Amino acid sequence: MSATGQGKVPHVPVMLADVLDVLQPRDGGIYVDGTFGAGGYTRAILGAADCAVLAIDRDPNAILRGQELATEFAGRLTLIEGRFGDMERLVRALGHEAVDGVVLDIGVSSMQLDEADRGFSFQQDGPLDMRMSAEGPSAADVVNGFDEGDLARIIAVYGEEKRARAVARAIVKAREEAELDRTLELADLVAKVIGRKPQDKIHPATRTFQALRIFVNDELGELARGLSGAEALLGEGGRLAVVAFHSLEDRIVKRFLAERTGRAGRANRYMPASEEVVPSFSEIAHKARKASGAEVETNARARSAKLRAAIRTAAPALPLDMGALGFRAVPSLDGISHAGGAA
Structure with a gap:
């Protein structure tokens, strides 16, 4: 792994x-x-x-x-x-x-990252899933079902993302228009919130995706x-x-x-x-x-x-x-x- x-x-x-x-x-x-x-x-x-x-x-x-x-x-x-x-x-x-x-x-x-339909990758479009066993609630369920405070805590604790509150706020605002159910859709949203400098070595959505994956799979x-x-x-x-x-x-x-x-x-x-x-x-x-x-x-x-x-x-x-x-x-x-x- x-x-x-x-x-x-x-x-x-x-x-x-x-x-x-x-x-x-x-x-x-x-x-x-x-x-x-x-x-x-x-x-x-x-x-x-x-x-x-x-x-x-x-x-x-x-x-x-x-x-x-x-x-x-x-x-x-x-x-x-x-x-x-x-x-x-x-x-x-x-x-x-x-x-x-x-x-x-x-x-x-x-292998899981490389399979777009598993929903782990923020660089390949796929369903926002992230379940290792394909059972239970998915990342999409979490993103669309939790309130702003809970989302912020999940992203802060599991992703160690400093701007967790801002990311959570953007997610809640975006889902008012339509549910978030695709990986690139979420990745682009987070990237707009975090921003990216030319010298950054990791994608700005890395920590948010890590947090959701860890949470969904405990x-x-x-x-x-x-x-x-x-x-x-x-x-x-x-x-x-x-x-x-x-x-x-x-x-x-x-x-x-x-x-x-x-x-x-x-x-x-x-x-x-x-x-x-x-x-x-x-x-x-x-x-x-x-x-x-x-x-x-x-x-x-x-x-x-x-x-x-x-x-x-x-x-x-x-x-x-x-x-x-x-x-x-x-x-x-x-x-x-x-x-x-x-x-």
């Missing part, structure tokens, strides 16, 4: 060598690729050792594309359509109580639940590798591992004050790894990538505390306030 991109690029697994270095696949091991996508990490893991991979993706198109890979590695690859936030339930339903490694590559895939909540699921599934010595592409994602991963490795002290409100937190993970490295200059030159999507990794200890998993991860309340798709973006 990748950060919100610009233009069509071939799918290249970001920081692949680093991910394999962290996971260290071994013969007989069981590994979870929670964000299967085009199968780049899965193929590499299966090629590195005589092991098995349980590959999860909420996008039915990704599962269909993966059938050829499943045939190639017959008996070693299991494709699972579902959310990686549900990985504990999905994996245990297959009879696995523990796994040896989990990899997560967070964000939207280059991506940050999914990440938090996925990290907790990985903690529950990994056996002692099991390895976790997470590649994030922007600050919202990386902040959650950083805080999760800080709490689980003991660097954050007693950050979990569900633990008694008198009870010492026994680290459930040990750090592989204190700082995140970044892609090499050589990789960035050949794969621009790697520019913002950060890899954080840790090794599971024998300690019990901690309860998931969204507050400790910095989540803030935002409007929800069902109109009920819930945990939202990390502060």
Whole structure:
């Protein structure tokens, strides 16, 4: 997967060598690729050792594309359509109580960006959709159904857009004439509000589109639940590798591992004050790894990538505390306030 991109690029697994270095696949091991996508990490893991991979993706198109890979590695690859936030339930339903490694590559895939009819891209015209699983409310439903205040908060929290209020105001005014239901229509509207200087490297609609995509798919909540699921599934010595592409994602991963490795002290409100937190993970490295200059030159999507990794200890998993991860309340798709973006 990748950060919100610009233009069509071939799918290249970001920081692949680093991910394999962290996971260290071994013969007989069981590994979870929670964000299967085009199968780049899965193929590499299966090629590195005589092991098995349980590959999860909420996008039915990704599962269909993966059938050829499943045939190639017959008996070693299991494709699972579902959310990686549900990985504990999905994996245990297959009879696995523990796994040896989990990899997560967070964000939207280059393939989804390249498919105009999926509605993720602000550079190709398509329906304003953005749903990874093609289920539930779409981005068009959000843009046309939320009031100005809620839209502004979504765009500010999930897109970190400084002019969120102005963008929301323009959306509400425009939809009074007709509903906004096309990607380029929204992108042009936002561009007029934000403006664009010749030296700007990103499209002015980037942050608004990011915000809508994250909100529609509950991506940050999914990440938090996925990290907790990985903690529950990994056996002692099991390895976790997470590649994030922007600050919202990386902040959650950083805080999760800080709490689980003991660097954050007693950050979990569900633990008694008198009870010492026994680290459930040990750090592989204190700082995140970044892609090499050589990789960035050949794969621009790697520019913002950060890899954080840790090794599971024998300690019990901690309860998931969204507050400790910095989540803030935002409007929800069902109109009920819930945990939202990390502060």
